[in-house]
Amino acid sequence: MKKNIKKKDIRKIIRGTLQGIIVLLLVFLLLRAFLSTNVYTPYEDTNMQTKDSGFVALSYFGVSRIGDDVTITTKRFEEHIKALKENGYVTITQQDILDYYLKGKKLPEKSLFLMFEDGYAGTAIFAGKVMEKYNLKATMLTYGDKLAIKDPKFLTPKDLKQLEKETYWEIGTNGYRLSYINVFDKEDKYLGELSSYEFIKVRKELNRKYNQYLMDYIRDEYGVPKETYQQMKNRIKTDYQLLERSYDKGINYVPKLHVLMHANTERYGNNQRVSDVNEEMIKEMFSMNFNREGFSVNNQECNLYDLTRMQPQAYWSPNHLLMRIWDDTKQDVNFEVGDKKESKQFETIKGATQFAEESIVITSLPSDAGLIRLKDSENYQDIQLDVTISGNVLGGQGIYLRANEALLNYVKVQINNNELRIIECVEGTESIMKSVDLVCLEDIDTSNIQLFTTAKRLLMIKLNGNSITVLVNGKDFSPADTLHQVKPGSLLLESMCNEEAYSQRNLYDDVYDGVFEQLVVSTSDSKKIIYDNQLHGLDKVQNRIEKTWSNIVNWFVENL
Numbered sequence: 001m002k003k004n005i006k007k008k009d010i011r012k013i014i015r016g017t018l019q020g021i022i023v024l025l026l027v028f029l030l031l032r033a034f035l036s037t038n039v040y041t042p043y044e045d046t047n048m049q050t051k052d053s054g055f056v057a058l059s060y061f062g063v064s065r066i067g068d069d070v071t072i073t074t075k076r077f078e079e080h081i082k083a084l085k086e087n088g089y090v091t092i093t094q095q096d097i098l099d100y101y102l103k104g105k106k107l108p109e110k111s112l113f114l115m116f117e118d119g120y121a122g123t124a125i126f127a128g129k130v131m132e133k134y135n136l137k138a139t140m141l142t143y144g145d146k147l148a149i150k151d152p153k154f155l156t157p158k159d160l161k162q163l164e165k166e167t168y169w170e171i172g173t174n175g176y177r178l179s180y181i182n183v184f185d186k187e188d189k190y191l192g193e194l195s196s197y198e199f200i201k202v203r204k205e206l207n208r209k210y211n212q213y214l215m216d217y218i219r220d221e222y223g224v225p226k227e228t229y230q231q232m233k234n235r236i237k238t239d240y241q242l243l244e245r246s247y248d249k250g251i252n253y254v255p256k257l258h259v260l261m262h263a264n265t266e267r268y269g270n271n272q273r274v275s276d277v278n279e280e281m282i283k284e285m286f287s288m289n290f291n292r293e294g295f296s297v298n299n300q301e302c303n304l305y306d307l308t309r310m311q312p313q314a315y316w317s318p319n320h321l322l323m324r325i326w327d328d329t330k331q332d333v334n335f336e337v338g339d340k341k342e343s344k345q346f347e348t349i350k351g352a353t354q355f356a357e358e359s360i361v362i363t364s365l366p367s368d369a370g371l372i373r374l375k376d377s378e379n380y381q382d383i384q385l386d387v388t389i390s391g392n393v394l395g396g397q398g399i400y401l402r403a404n405e406a407l408l409n410y411v412k413v414q415i416n417n418n419e420l421r422i423i424e425c426v427e428g429t430e431s432i433m434k435s436v437d438l439v440c441l442e443d444i445d446t447s448n449i450q451l452f453t454t455a456k457r458l459l460m461i462k463l464n465g466n467s468i469t470v471l472v473n474g475k476d477f478s479p480a481d482t483l484h485q486v487k488p489g490s491l492l493l494e495s496m497c498n499e500e501a502y503s504q505r506n507l508y509d510d511v512y513d514g515v516f517e518q519l520v521v522s523t524s525d526s527k528k529i530i531y532d533n534q535l536h537g538l539d540k541v542q543n544r545i546e547k548t549w550s551n552i553v554n555w556f557v558e559n560l
Contacts, residue, residue: 053296056110087187141259176246180199184209254286302527336354339356351371359513361516374491383491383524384461388458394416397514465483
């Protein structure tokens with residue numbers, strides 16, 4: 001009995017000691033991650049623009065350790081920043097922009113103006129260390145009405161003053177409030193005016209019919225204004241006056257930079273008379289204004305009070321961001337490759353491809369596709385393919401089998417906008433062998449598919465002579481008809497953008513990331529592995545340990 005007690009005590013001591021070591025290590029890592037110790041160094045005047053290419057403006061909604069539909073993870077944010085730095089981008093300041101427009105100052109060859117919206121406290125914590133690591137300066141945007149409330153999610157005036165002292169930050173404003181008017185739900189039911197909290201609660205039930213507080217008259221369900229011109233003017237001017245008071249009281253000045261949310265009208269509101277009131281107040285109170293979303297480049301042809309920004313989404317891969325910037329700037333871009341050993345096994349036909357761990361991420365060209373071919377696969381005939389596809393539901397991911405070089409003959413299995421299609425192409429003529437709406441899988445909420453909605457689908461395809469077997473998440477969707485295309489051919493992976501790629505925040509997103517995980521190609525009898533990008537042995541163990549450790553850190557960050 002005494003021996004058992006002693007053994008239990010020893011186990012408790014060991015367990016307690018290990019737990020204590022883990023906690024101390026986590027606290028040390030967190031403090032090291034959050035505390036800024038360096039000072040921002042401005043860019044050097046050595047590589048300035050010889051012709052006016054302006055600057056790229058990016059505005060993130062927020063950064064967090066784990067991320068969600070809106071805020072980007074710390075890991076993904078660093079991937080974005082690393083890709084931009086490797087392409088030669090340096091950050092410029094608010095004063096640089098003013099001098100560029102008002103004094104004709106030249107900017108660095110690749111100039112980046114970086115912003116973070118909504119004033120989340122977590123953004124300052126999780127983005128700050130990345131900014132310090134890569135020597136970036138950014139503008140933190142906040143709402144005036146959040147400065148007076150005691151909500152730990154948002155930065156306080158004291159926090160803003162501290163950020164400025166750290167030298168990596170400047171202050172800007174999103175306006176006084178984030179509220180919505182003239183809101184209708186998916187059933188076209190009129191909801192009226194909503195605060196930001198009310199909006200978030202019912203967001204899943206909304207369509208695209210709503211206005212930001214300053215964009216229009218407040219209207220009834222028939223579109224008739226519920227206020228006179230004078231009432232509208234007083235309401236909007238009062239909002240700017242409240243903004244001025246809140247910043248004067250909180251940080252002793254009104255920021256020079258203002259962002260008018262959800263404008264995108266080439267003016268300052270959806271209605272001309274509303275626009276006139278906004279324009280008057282903006283030009284009276286601020287030195288510059290970002291008025292538009294979706295396009296990243298500003299040059300001398302732009303108006304200092306009608307600047308534009310691109311808002312990278314939480315689901316964007318680094319190549320997705322680079323592809324959008326490439327499309328906007330028309331400048332050469334070095335896309336991220338990832339694992340170079342894996343990349344050598346594929347030929348990129350169009351788009352950009354990143355190989356990371358057990359994933360192949362194919363980024364499409366804008367309003368087009370991305371396509372890669374597995375090298376030395378031209379003689380594949382009777383094979384089995386197992387893969388998890390996990391890109392966004394809105395968009396397309398496809399697998400070509402038995403494809404000839406000209407893509408006139410092939411068998412293709414495609415999931416596009418949640419629809420499975422099994423297609424055969426013979427001498428350039430496609431025929432759909434089977435089409436199935438994957439709502440039948442019941443693995444996602446199909447009543448609320450957003451641009452950022454993802455789905456993991458385990459896909460198994462088997463070709464054997466003139467028959468094809470297709471399983472999705474273990475469910476058999478094989479066509480009844482037999483194949484005509486039985487000649488050997490190559491294996492290709494494809495990502496496709498489509499017309500559904502629209503976002504209320506960003507107007508549109510015409511680039512798509514196809515994500516193919518744990519791809520295994522074997523003979524149709526599964527006896528011989530032809531290709532396998534899964535991790536094995538020590539690499540697999542190390543990867544699992546790293547993910548487990550990351551999950552432990554995430555838990556402490558979320559719950560401490």
